[in-house]
Amino acid sequence: xxxxxxxxxxxxxxxxxxxxxxxxxxxxxxxxxxxxxxxxxxxxxxxxxxxxxxxxxxxxxxxxxxxxxxxxxxxxxxxxxxxxxxxxxxxxxxxxxxxxxxxxxxxxxxxxx
Amino acid sequence: xxxxxxxxxxxxxxxxxxxxxxxxxxxxxxxxxxxxxxxxxxxxxxxxxxxxxxxxxxxxxxxxxxxxxxxxxxxxxxxxxxxxxxxxxxxxxxxxxxxxxxxxxxxxxxxxx
Numbered sequence: 001x002x003x004x005x006x007x008x009x010x011x012x013x014x015x016x017x018x019x020x021x022x023x024x025x026x027x028x029x030x031x032x033x034x035x036x037x038x039x040x041x042x043x044x045x046x047x048x049x050x051x052x053x054x055x056x057x058x059x060x061x062x063x064x065x066x067x068x069x070x071x072x073x074x075x076x077x078x079x080x081x082x083x084x085x086x087x088x089x090x091x092x093x094x095x096x097x098x099x100x101x102x103x104x105x106x107x108x109x110x111x112x113x
Numbered sequence: 114x115x116x117x118x119x120x121x122x123x124x125x126x127x128x129x130x131x132x133x134x135x136x137x138x139x140x141x142x143x144x145x146x147x148x149x150x151x152x153x154x155x156x157x158x159x160x161x162x163x164x165x166x167x168x169x170x171x172x173x174x175x176x177x178x179x180x181x182x183x184x185x186x187x188x189x190x191x192x193x194x195x196x197x198x199x200x201x202x203x204x205x206x207x208x209x210x211x212x213x214x215x216x217x218x219x220x221x222x223x224x225x226x
Contacts, residue, residue: 042217103156
């Protein structure tokens with residue numbers, strides 16, 4: 001089945017640093033989504049990418065849809081303490097998909113003030 | 114606030130019991146997805162309904178079932194519960210079939226003792 005490899009698994013950074021995480025897959029996806037999940041809460045959609053090569057920003061967050069359609073990355077600039085949480089990538093597959101998302105295992109971000 | 118509501122927020126029950134989780138999608142959204150999040154398996158797609166009809170099944174056990182009612186709310190029924198069923202269960206709402214963005218509810222945390 002389709003799987004997403006998300007890395008790194010965890011990051012511990014200093015406030016103000018930039019963060020980069022990525023997802024790769026052996027399968028092609030036609031949509032990539034990035035979510036953030038706080039403890040005890042549901043994932044919140046951060047950025048949606050619909051086109052290969054697309055680069056989209058949401059405040060300090062920037063995400064790109066890889067040209068091969070098999071990868072995506074998320075960058076967070078000038079991190080702040082409220083960026084703490086688990087970030088998930090999710091892909092929506094081609095052909096035959098009913099729209100269910102395939103999720104990466106998540107990147108746990110810790111920010112040191 | 115994603116606009117998706119789920120009840121109850123927490124549920125504690127014993128092995129062998131049966132529970133029902135309830136979800137109301139965002140106003141006007143026809144699609145409802147159910148996902149399970151556990152520490153070892155991550156976020157896994159269970160089942161999808163669109164306008165009252167089952168559309169896709171993922172890794173859903175035979176002990177689990179779901180339905181979507183005419184008012185579009187959905188229920189996930191879990192029976193013969195086992196310890197390993199303890200997890201967060203999320204309902205996800207999606208708009209028309211051409212909108213790939215999916216919005217998570219706050220989740221129901223199920224603990225089976």
